[in-house]
Amino acid sequence: MGREHMILGAFFFNPQGDNRMSWRHPSAPGFEVFSFQYYRDIASLAEAACLDALFIADHVAIWDTYESNVAHYANARLEPITVLAALSAATRHLGLISTLSASYSEPYNVARMFASLDHLSGGRAAWNVVTSGMNEEAMNFGRDATVEHAHRYERAAEYLDVAKALWDSWEDEALKLDRESGQFADATKVHRIAHRGNHFNVRGPLNVPRPPQGHPVIVQAGSSNDGKNLAAAHADLHFSMCRSVEEGLAYRVDFNERLERYERAPQSLKILPGIQPVLAASAAEAQEKREILDSLIPERLGVDLVSSWCEMDLSGLPIDGPLPDLPDEGSYNGQRTNLARLKSFKAQNMTIRQVARQLSISGAAPVVAGTAVEIADFMEEWYRAGVCDGFNLMFPVMPEDLANFTYHVVPELQRRGLAQSSYSEGTLRDKLGLLRPANRLVLER
Template identity: 60%
Template sequence: MPTRQHMILSAFFYNPQGDHRLSWRHPSAPGREIFDLDYYRTLATVAEDAKIDTIFIADHLGIWDTFESGVAHYANARLEPLSLVAALSAVTKNIGFIVTASTSYNEPYNIARTFASLDHLSKGRVAWNVVSSALEEEAKNFGLTTSINHATRYERAGEFLDVVTRLWDSWEDEALLMNKDSGYFADPSKIHALDHVGDHFRIRGPLNIARSPQGHPLLVQAGSSEAGRELATDHADIHFAIFRNEEEGRLYRADMERRLANKGRAAESFLILPGVLPVVASSRQEAEDRQAALEDLMIDRVSLDLLSSWSGMDLSSHALDGPMPDLPDEAKFNGWRTWLSIVKSETNSTATVRQLARKIANTGAVPMVSGTATDVADQLEAWFTSGIADGFNLMFPLLPDDWLNFARSVVPELQRRGLFRTEYEEGTFRDRLKLQRPQNIFSNRVA
């Protein structure tokens, strides 16, 4: 059974036209306005009017074109998300923002300062989606010839997170004085250097900004490999999970709660939001037709590129209607192990390269929930009330239509059932999710 009265709803986008990889070709998809604030302000306003918890913005640090010319077909050109959220936080009041930033190609001080700044400017509505970048096309934008080794990426990410959270704590809550009579801007006894020397970073500190409203902006992690699950249960408040049915969800939740218990963390401190693809229409048949119309837009070159990327092997020389070659050993794989695992789970003796590529490209890694507003609400309610999900990462196939349809039809149905709020609660994003404000690590330290 769920431990929460209301489910958490996170409106996700990676491509600004939708989570289907060729949604940009749809007649209803936006055009050049994807580079204009007004488009995103409309999406944010609709989501905030529906009382949705947060907008989740995914990101990559390059054009996806390792095996094919992604820039020619695949709409992964997008605005830089931290800049976008800075603008959106100024035109919204309540909705939270989960913003992606990489630990592979950033520095802890800059990330700590940027997210603390956004948390101040938004009055406590920001979360950091922590990713370790795996694509070669990203690595080549930062002076490397290939992506960072999988184990090294996660070691760096762990140290990165440790340093960032301590930088957020480098000012205690009472440090800022701004006492005009005494001349003390801050209490020096409550501001702390880190003097960190580790395997990947040397950072003096302290941060040059006071502690932010949430103490720490919320931490979000997506990635279901062994290293990803360990990183999540070490640090994250929210976990973007991937499972396709209730049985997988029960096993997933049990595994994560076992890891949390081994680390002395309460299960309630860790929220699991599985990804789903919601397609809402006036009938089940219309919903199926809507998705079929999107799938008809797929181009073999794009689907083959995605399958090549997920499997870490160039499939362009293989016969499209022939069998899949042997896949790499997951334990030695240097790319996204979560995605390789999904490819393996979908591969069978009869599937051709073309069939598997199209299935992966059209449906991605997460299950579809489709039908009428009642149908979609039924499916979400079942997962929520079973206790496997604290809420959902809503990965809309086509924007803005699927986003608007969900907000204006499914949300009212969930509210009618008592499963979702009708008004925002007071406080920060962290407060609304009933997650404790982190204790400052320096506040009780003996000098």
């Protein structure tokens, strides 16, 4: 199945924007991030520009290992499934992507939530499957520290097997609703899944009919080896972090090999690298915008942020000195994408202060600052080179940078034929050029 245009999704974790300190920016929203109207307005902006999806990331804890975290960091937020369910009533076309952790929840409950959201939204639900790597998260669910990395991913893969089987437990044709005969369902098309595995025993069937999309769109982000294998086995969309066309092309080749191991075609997995588009009239203005944000991180919070990423307390070290020796990946249970990033900073001999400033901009997504034409040029180059199927748009300050992007960059992309000017009909899968999954319980019959 083809897709003529870039896939464009608007992402946020902090609703104030994707810089650690976005909330302090003069244009950032205040208390309204705890009200529905804020999200409705963001969704309206996105839908008016025909963006494909709104993507809300999530953690199941606040970040509070260091004292500065609670005082300065925007830890409080709404829960994404409820936000997106509310938005399903206020939007018609926008894909609704919610992060939900497979580490501290039950597949029966989560499969129901996404199936229900898919019905309510007419087939627009998508699930970004993550594992929870923070110790703060583990401690909210009866543990003293996070679960070992490989174990989390093994559980997530089994979790997805269970969820997919539950979505398939009512065949598409199972519901009859034949008033005359009294047949509500064809019992031969409603299946117990009888899953017995290392992590879950789930009998099924689900109590929600098969979702309009068959399965909600499965999203995976995070580029550890385990994470990429999970995506190759299960995901429809992958959010990547890459810095250059060369890196992106190599990444795609690597993924195609992984997909082949699961007998999947390259086009069955769409890759969307994160970028941070910042509209500015000139390089000087872009630099100034960036410096305003960089200046907002309190020094102590910056150091504590680096400490969190290393899983080592750096507060005793000189802030203008080098990073200490970092843990090996094999013994590191946090987010390995983060550790890899720190190692590259260390290789560049960056000081703790410099690293803190780098980390104040979330993730490794490249900042693409410039005029609408320059931003569109960048996106066109990556897209035409075959680096990606579209972009995961991470805006430093919400909703301002999103609004600027939709008002100025999207029309430029549309003029070039790179972005859609209207929505096509159908479910999110249809719109993204993804196949509706066959029912595996039927195939196995």
